[in-house]
Amino acid sequence: MFKALGDPVRLRLLSLVASHAGGEACVCDISPAFDLSQPTISHHLKVLREAGLLDCERRGTWVYYWVVPAALQQLSSVLTAADPTVVTV
Template sequence: MSNQTLPIEDVSAGECCSPLVREPLTVDRSVDLARMFKALGDPVRLRLLSLVASHDGGEACVCDISPHFDLSQPTISHHLKVLRECGLLDCERRGTWVYYWVVPTALEELSTVLGTTTPVTS
């Protein structure tokens, strides 16, 4: 085995990560991505992300989201917090309401890392 290290990519240059088929993930990158995938592994959070992303203007007030679920407001807030902490959502308080939007670069990272450069055969 080689102790060779991979070059660190400059995220600020617009390159976030390579598809898994091109090069292995670094330890730090795999931890970050695993947090995002774990958050999306919950059906409520996946649906929350979808509702926010598909809302008019690309952002949604928690008052627009809550009626779509048979859950308490604190439970919805918890799920939104998980999505914020892993970097998939961001938010801003406006008066008494909190508005959420999807972080586009986070979705790009997930999409890119799962992307392939060669056709997948079964």
């Protein structure tokens, strides 16, 4: 999970998807915010999906992504742990 978020583009993508109206977004919605090609953005979204941070669904020609709530909860738990050396998964 943290390896996927280690890239600044993926961290920003996760934030944009999470804050997008309706809680989901397709590449066409978020690609204007980046100076990257659509295939590159799709690759980063795939990495986030494989890390369990995003889920997706194909609708016509577009794939819509949304944040997996349980993944955010787990991430929040780790980041707010009283003792950062003790992590329960």
